[in-house]
Amino acid sequence: MLRSYMRKKSNEEMENVPLNPKDSIVNPNFVQGIRAPLHTIPEPTQILLEEESGYSKSKHTTPTKGGKTSGSALRTPEKLGFSARSKFGWANKNEGTKNAAADDATHNLHQFPVSSRGGNNNLPSVTPRSVRTVGRSTTSHSESSSISTFSTPTKSVTKPTASAFSGARPPMSIGARFGNPGALSKGIPFSSTSVVNTVQVPDFELKEDPSFWMDHNVQVLIRVRPLNNMEREQQGYNRCLKQENAQSISWVGQQEARFTFDHVACETTSQEMLFRVAGLPMVENCLSGYNSCMFAYGQTGSGKTHTMLGEIADLDVNPSPDRGMTPRIFEFLFARIRAEEEIRRDEKLTYNCKCSFLEIYNEQITDLLDPSCTNLLLREDMKTGVYVENLTEFEVNTVNDILCLLTRGAANRKVAATNMNRESSRSHSVFTCVIESRWEKDSTTNLRFARLNLVDLAGSERQKTSGAEGERLKEAASINKSLSTLGHVIMVLVDVAQGKQRHIPYRDSRLTFLLQDSLGGNSKTMIIANVSPSICSAAETLSTLKFAQRAKLIQNNAIVNEDASGNVMALQHQIHLLKEELAVLKRQNVSRSLSYRSAIFGDANRKGTDAPHDQDIPDMVLECVDGSQGSACLDIVRLSTRQMQSLETTLTGALRREQMADTSMKQLEAEIAQLNRLVRQREEDTQCTKMMLKFREDKIQRMESLVGGLIPSDAYLLEETDALSEELKLLRVRADRNPEVTRFALENIRLLEKIRK
Numbered sequence: 199m200l201r202s203y204m205r206k207k208s209n210e211e212m213e214n215v216p217l218n219p220k221d222s223i224v225n226p227n228f229v230q231g232i233r234a235p236l237h238t239i240p241e242p243t244q245i246l247l248e249e250e251s252g253y254s255k256s257k258h259t260t261p262t263k264g265g266k267t268s269g270s271a272l273r274t275p276e277k278l279g280f281s282a283r284s285k286f287g288w289a290n291k292n293e294g295t296k297n298a299a300a301d302d303a304t305h306n307l308h309q310f311p312v313s314s315r316g317g318n319n320n321l322p323s324v325t326p327r328s329v330r331t332v333g334r335s336t337t338s339h340s341e342s343s344s345i346s347t348f349s350t351p352t353k354s355v356t357k358p359t360a361s362a363f364s365g366a367r368p369p370m371s372i373g374a375r376f377g378n379p380g381a382l383s384k385g386i387p388f389s390s391t392s393v394v395n396t397v398q399v400p401d402f403e404l405k406e407d408p409s410f411w412m413d414h415n416v417q418v419l420i421r422v423r424p425l426n427n428m429e430r431e432q433q434g435y436n437r438c439l440k441q442e443n444a445q446s447i448s449w450v451g452q453q454e455a456r457f458t459f460d461h462v463a464c465e466t467t468s469q470e471m472l473f474r475v476a477g478l479p480m481v482e483n484c485l486s487g488y489n490s491c492m493f494a495y496g497q498t499g500s501g502k503t504h505t506m507l508g509e510i511a512d513l514d515v516n517p518s519p520d521r522g523m524t525p526r527i528f529e530f531l532f533a534r535i536r537a538e539e540e541i542r543r544d545e546k547l548t549y550n551c552k553c554s555f556l557e558i559y560n561e562q563i564t565d566l567l568d569p570s571c572t573n574l575l576l577r578e579d580m581k582t583g584v585y586v587e588n589l590t591e592f593e594v595n596t597v598n599d600i601l602c603l604l605t606r607g608a609a610n611r612k613v614a615a616t617n618m619n620r621e622s623s624r625s626h627s628v629f630t631c632v633i634e635s636r637w638e639k640d641s642t643t644n645l646r647f648a649r650l651n652l653v654d655l656a657g658s659e660r661q662k663t664s665g666a667e668g669e670r671l672k673e674a675a676s677i678n679k680s681l682s683t684l685g686h687v688i689m690v691l692v693d694v695a696q697g698k699q700r701h702i703p704y705r706d707s708r709l710t711f712l713l714q715d716s717l718g719g720n721s722k723t724m725i726i727a728n729v730s731p732s733i734c735s736a737a738e739t740l741s742t743l744k745f746a747q748r749a750k751l752i753q754n755n756a757i758v759n760e761d762a763s764g765n766v767m768a769l770q771h772q773i774h775l776l777k778e779e780l781a782v783l784k785r786q787n788v789s790r791s792l793s794y795r796s797a798i799f800g801d802a803n804r805k806g807t808d809a810p811h812d813q814d815i816p817d818m819v820l821e822c823v824d825g826s827q828g829s830a831c832l833d834i835v836r837l838s839t840r841q842m843q844s845l846e847t848t849l850t851g852a853l854r855r856e857q858m859a860d861t862s863m864k865q866l867e868a869e870i871a872q873l874n875r876l877v878r879q880r881e882e883d884t885q886c887t888k889m890m891l892k893f894r895e896d897k898i899q900r901m902e903s904l905v906g907g908l909i910p911s912d913a914y915l916l917e918e919t920d921a922l923s924e925e926l927k928l929l930r931v932r933a934d935r936n937p938e939v940t941r942f943a944l945e946n947i948r949l950l951e952k953i954r955k
């Protein structure tokens with residue numbers, strides 16, 4: 199609408215030509231603090247709540263689908279005089295400034311042709327690789343842009359040219375002499391020639407970059423909203439911003455500051471286009487198992503809620519083209535989930551989505567889905583990370599479920615009025631969806647999960663410009679605490695990204711503690727910095743651009759949250775195989791260590807030394823260490839020190855027993871040998887006795903022959919002498935072999951002689 203409106207106007211009003219004389223001069227009333235009159239905060243009772251719906255809730259447990267929603271409960275809240283948004287605290291603050299984007303034909307989910315597994319044919323596949331990526335690649339356009347805008351934006355003395363605005367004429371009327379008193383009053387020097395004063399603004403088409411998230415984890419997008427009525431009334435078309443293309447924008451004060459970002463969405467960028475560039479890839483990231491976060495930053499009235507939520511009235515029956523990122527993200531998410539489940543039915547793929555909605559206000563966390571739960575506590579768990587204790591979670595399956603939760607949460611959201619805007623959101627809201635998927639493959643159950651945080655921050659305007667007093671001042675201070683900590687955390691993260699060792703003060707505020715994964719942690723994060731182009735908000739716009747510039751340098755470390763450990767059967771099988779393998783290794787290790795230790799300890803024991811050193815390791819073991827399996831072998835030896843110690847003890851006992859057995863065996867052997875010797879001796883004695891008997895028989899025979907006169911006495915004596923000599927020899931041999939006999943014989947002789955004497 200705005201585009202067509204501007205096209206129509208452009209014929210009548212030349213660029214840089216003010217609509218009326220008032221636009222061409224500096225409005226003396228121009229001060230940034232001037233705000234439109236306040237709206238009253240809508241009473242929650244005005245709002246149709248779905249408490250009536252019987253929507254079931256859970257704390258830490260997921261409600262069953264069955265008890266969840268009645269059809270009527272999920273109906274879009276009716277407009278009661280105000281638009282639905284105004285009822286929920288997201289009222290149009292600047293009527294008539296709405297960016298009526300071209301007809302949004304995309305409300306129909308079927309417009310998103312869904313791919314199988316992370317991509318589609320018509321839309322670019324943006325499913326990131328399942329690899330661990332750290333930071334951003336140096337070749338990214340982000341990096342190239344950071345060269346010129348790494349720290350404080352570069353200052354240029356050149357006055358902005360009107361080249362970006364075709365046919366633009368130099369601005370008229372604002373003399374350099376006069377400058378911009380409003381801006382100057384806030385210390386922002388503006389020269390008359392630096393102010394962009396056009397009715398028509400250039401229209402830059404955002405470029406979809408599906409490959410961005412493959413190598414990057416943080417993306418920064420600037421969204422410039424159209425001028426609103428109040429701004430036009432006060433400052434006409436005087437702008438502090440001049441966009442050059444879809445990635446760079448200049449803040450045009452007296453000293454121009456040029457910034458480059460991943461994307462710069464101009465005033466005419468539609469919600470649909472923004473979703474394609476910023477929202478759709480977030481969904482794909484989540485489906486791929488990456489935690490994802492989108493947060494909207496900017497001063498009050500800059501368009502954060504318009505971006506994140508937009509127009510949600512009649513979402514279920516007649517979705518508005520102005521609906522924002524949140525409803526579009528869930529439309530696309532549920533369409534993708536249904537398609538994936540269908541395509542991968544054989545893998546039994548199922549998704550489960552659970553949502554929660556909270557508010558951080560005055561550093562206190564309130565459950566927006568159960569406002570009786572206030573001052574909730576943040577906890578940190580090794581497994582789950584940071585979480586809010588007792589926060590209600592609802593299972594969601596359709597966009598209507600989401601709408602129902604958003605409506606309920608919005609009704610409870612504290613919106614306080616300040617003189618910064620007719621209505622001013624003074625709290626931070628965080629809508630979270632945990633997406634879990636489960637599928638089976640190769641008898642293994644795979645689990646994947648991702649956390650999607652959609653954050654609408656409170657206005658970032660400085661406290662002193664808000665005109666806050668009393669309670670409001672306290673509020674503003676608390677809001678500032680979270681936002682100033684956010685700024686501080688980002689500054690520290692930039693240092694960390696540059697290699698410095700810094701403590702990151704996440705715990706200094708609820709917001710940064712809760713979002714710590716999204717800031718420098720395990721998440722793919724999209725930061726949408728919303729700005730007003732009006733010269734009325736020049737200082738805040740510059741501040742937001744600088745914030746975004748710093749945020750661009752954050753390095754996150756997103757990883758796929760996946761668990762493919764499998765089911766019990768598969769695990770048991772794996773345990774069984776591992777046990778077998780361990781047993782084999784143990785056996786090898788024991789046999790090696792037995793031979794090794796006996797060799798070493800044998801020596802050590804003998805030498806009385808301690809356990810052996812490496813150089814004492816026998817060759818066999820060294821070969822094992824040096825060989826192909828050496829490191830494994832060595833690892834086993836090293837890893838099983840305790841086992842080795844118990845083996846050593848066992849071995850020492852065994853060795854001791856073996857030595858005892860050895861000794862007793864040797865004794866037995868000696869006994870056997872002794873016995874054998876005795877046997878042999880006995881045999882020899884027997885032999886000797888037999889010989890003696892033979893000698894005696896022969897002697898008897900010779901004597902009988904002598905008595906019978908068969909042999910002469912001389913012959914007898916000769917034969918007798920020979921026989922006795924033989925007998926004597928035999929006895930000598932016997933005496934030599936048996937010292938005991940000899941001793942007894944000698945003793946015997948001695949005693950005989952003694953008797954004789």
Ligand SMILES: Nc1ncnc2c1ncn2[C@@H]1O[C@H](COP(=O)(O)OP(=O)(O)OP(=O)(O)O)[C@@H](O)[C@H]1O
Nearest residue numbers: 290291292296297423498499500501502503504623
């Ligand atoms: N891109 C845009 N196109 C058209 N209208 C817009 C755009 N951005 C913001 N607006 C309008 O500007 C007004 C203020 O926007 P919005 O409420 O989103 O600001 P905000 O930053 O959320 O403010 P607060 O911090 O107070 O919540 C709204 O009426 C909204 O419709």
